[in-house]
Amino acid sequence: MKKDYYQKVAFLGVLLIILSGFQKYTDKKDNFTDVRFITESTVPLSEFDPNDLDVKQWQKLGFSEKQVAAIFHYKELIGGKFISKTQLKKCYAIKAEKFEELSPYILLPENTQKTGIYTPKNPVEKTLNLSGKFNPDHISADRWIQMGFTEKQAEAILKYKKYLGGSFVSKEKFKGCFIISEKKYHQLEPYLLLPDKDVTNSSNHTTKIQYHTFDPNILDMDGWQSLGFSQNQTKVIINYRDRNLKGSFKSLEDVQKCFVISAEKFEELKPYIKIALPSISTKQEKTDFSKIDLNVITFKQLLEFGLDERSAASLIGFRRKLGGFVNKQQILETYNIDKELAEKLISICPLNASEVQKYTLLDAPEEWLKNHPYFKYSADKIIFYRVSNPDEKKIWKFLKLKPEYETRMKLYLK
Incomplete structure (x- = not known):
């Protein structure tokens, strides 16, 4: 009985200690009142x-x-x-x-x-500061900012213009700039010195173009564009002439067969097309290749020099993709080229690279980067890195290219 009694007393003592500790805990002040969540x-x-x-x-x-x-x-x-x-x-x-x-x-x-x-x-939206009519093709970033656009918006407008090929062309194209809201466009529209629509795509563009007699075999890029063709259409026509027709249109039917020249457009041009074919009785003068620039040499002249059609077509195609050769050694990189004849060619012909378009990594158009043979495999990385790191040195570091690839790319950079 004594043993049972002492066990009960011990149990009560432990219980009192537990209750006492719990009382002290509940009497404490809340220590979380000073905690701040950031x-x-x-x-x-x-x-x-x-x-x-x-x-x-x-x-x-x-x-x-x-x-x-x-x-x-x-x-x-x-x-x-x-x-x-x-x-x-x-x-x-x-x-x-x-x-x-x-x-x-x-x-x-x-x-x-x-x-x-x-x-x-x-x-x-702030009211824009407009003092008179203007052509947006001639407006600098500073002037867009003075009108009421932010610095970023001004940069975006200029980038959009470059994307269009350097000109807004029409009010319709200008309106397509994503940075210009409907309200701002309505403020700008009465002051824009631009046609309402792109005359090269308009059904009534014949009233806008002054046609003249021309030989399609001697027309360059500017000549075809003056007839109402876009830059891309012009490239197709010249490529068709130089490659498919081996350098010249022989008849009106040859012109008509070019798929970018619509039936309606051909009928408009037909009265003005005069193809001057060489006389059979007269001996054709030989080309002085020491005076022919490698950046303008034609498919026909390459055949005359001795290259076969495959080599000549490859050289012209590679030059077009590059936007022009910067040094003569690039010609030797051409796929399917006859190396022996190519070495002879570059030893005789001069090369003028002053007209070759160059950019920086920060301002190079996305389309140009993605299509250029030297940049297209790194284009997405360049576009991504320059958004958050607008520093060319950092971009080169991030790209981690082989030295020879970097050297080739820098040929086309300012």
Whole structure:
């Protein structure tokens, strides 16, 4: 009985100790009142248009350098502009929780099902500073900024012009610039010194073009474009003449067969086409190749020099893709070229590379990068890296190219 008694007393003692400890714990003051939770953003949130943010502004919203680079890359992929919250939400660099935090402040419609265009919430567009009529082809970035556009918007407008080939061509094409809103276009439209539509694509363009007698065998790029053909159409016509027809149109039917010359266009041109064929009785003068520039030598002249059709066509095609040769050794790189004859050719003919178009890695058009033989395999990387790292030295470092590849690319860079 004594043993049972002492066990009960011991149990009660342990119970009292536990209750005493619990009482002290519950009497303590809440120590969590001073804890502060820090949001990812480093600036107070306010309404913003994600299309206007630069790299630093995205970082201030709490995104890392890599996330910002991914956002800009995604923006390029969708056409250079976010048009709805739904579209922005799909960017993998923006987590769902972060998007929910930013969503109330984003000046974009929820989706594009109703309007199909960018219509920001509570839009506030400044009235543009327009003093008189002007041709947008001749406007610099500083002048666009003076009108009321931001620096980034001015750069985008100039980049769009370069994409079109260096000219806006028409009001219709100018309106297609994604950075110019409907409201701003309506402000600008009365002041634009541009035709309403591209006359080269218009059904009534005959009233705009003054035709004249011409020989299709001696027309260059500018000559064909003056007749109303686009730059791409002109390249096809010249390629058709120099390669398929071995350097010259022999008849009107040869001109008519070129697929980029429509039946209607051919009928317009037909009265003015005069093909001067060499007389059989007269001996054709030989070409003085010491005076023929390798950047303008024709398919026919290459055949005269002694190259076969395959070699001549390869040389002309390679030169066109490069935009012109910069040094003579490039000719020896031509696929299918007769090396022995090519070496003889470059020892005789001069080379003028002053007209070859060159860019920097930062301003090279995307289409040019993707089509140029020396750049096309690195084009996507260049386009991606220059968005977040606008420094050529860093871009070269990121590309990690073999020295010989880098040397070739620099031939076409400023």
